[in-house]
Amino acid sequence: MKIALVVGARPNFMKVGPVYFELKKHSRYTPLLIHTGQHYDKNLSEIFFEQLGFPKPDVYLGVGSGTHGVQTAKIMIAFEQFLLQEKPDLVLVAGDVNSTVACAIDAVKLHIPVAHLEAGLRSYDRRMPEEINRIETDCISSMLLTPSEDADENLIREGISKDKIFLVGNAMIDSLMQYEKKAERTSIINDIGIKKHSYALITLHRPSNVDDKENLEIILDAFSEIAEKIPLVFPIHPRTRKQLAVFGLEEKANAIANLKLIEPIGYLDFLKLEKYAKFVLTDSGGIQEETTVFKVPCLTLRENTERPITIELGTNQLVELNKDAIVQKVNEILEGNCKMGSNPPLWDGHTAERVVQVMDKFNYSFF
DSSP states (O other): OEEEEEEOSHHHHHHHHHHHHHHHTOTTOEEEEEEOOSSOSGGGTHHHHHHTTOOOOSEEOOOOOOOHHHHHHHHHHHHHHHHHHHOOSEEEEETTSHHHHHHHHHHHHTTOOEEEETTTOOOOOTTSHHHHHHHHHHHHOSEEEESSHHHHHHHHHTTOOGGGEEEOOOHHHHHHHHHHHHHHTOOHHHHHTOOTTSSEEEOOOOHHHHSSHHHHHHHHHHHHHHTTTSOEEEEOOHHHHHHHHHTTOHHHHHTOTTEEEEOOOOHHHHHHHHHTOSEEEEOOHHHHHHHHHHTOOEEEOSSOOSOTHHHHTSSEEEOOSOHHHHHHHHHHHHTTOOOOOOOOTTOSSOHHHHHHHHHHHOOTTOO
16 A cells, blocks of 8 residues: 655644654555655754654655745645656645645545544634644545544534544654653753753744734733743744844844744754743644643643643643733743643554554545
């Protein structure tokens, strides 16, 4: 069986990687790694192949950046040519980025079944482009590989047959557990000049936060007040750095004395910073999951989340985009009033094994 596994943006690597390596253990499968090039910055893409031990991609599409429409179209044009040439038996896509929906549409139109890893997540906010990508991909996939029971419930509510839904757990946690010890050996904490459990880690990239000058200023004002109490480490996403410049806010950010703005870092460095942070302040989906497993308090600067399990069982809290609200939540954590959380079921490091078990039983003639 020839299985095409698609990666494009940073989170895809940690989700698809465990499945790729598990498939390689079985002679009945030939996994092909397809890198769309949606993330092309070395520290957001190439470094994951180096650190996770991936081979070079079988195919690199090199689509680069662009608007949602342009990027999605470029991926579809390039990926269609791969499908016509290689004719895989199954295409596996992960998450909710443009590569996910673009490659799924291509495959289905050529009558190739699609497996969606991390299916069924919903924020119920269609202003988020990722939400549209999730819904479209789930609607056309034949194998819906879900990370949690709430995802199953979402799909069933939307009328998707239970025969297509398979609760397998969270593949990204497979990567976290596999590479946690290796991450311990990095020197990132010493390099930055901080101490374990005495700093906060920040990630910020969503359009709702960084593409609006007023919102970005609110966040910087909150950082300024928080930094008086604890150092802030901010590996800044290229998109966020660009917007600081566009809005003329670079000087304001650089003036925050205890805010350490650093370039994007590799997976292992980030894991270590995340594990030993006093808390994490983010707008990322995957980090809500990783902090839950690490038992690190997480404050998510969003109105909603497609991962409510991290609030119900984990360490995550949603925080409204208001300086006083952000500072208040941080103060609660610094005073010791924070959620401890627990691991959701099947977030145990064995998701990739369950994915391959599902593939073993799947009727590849079904479409």
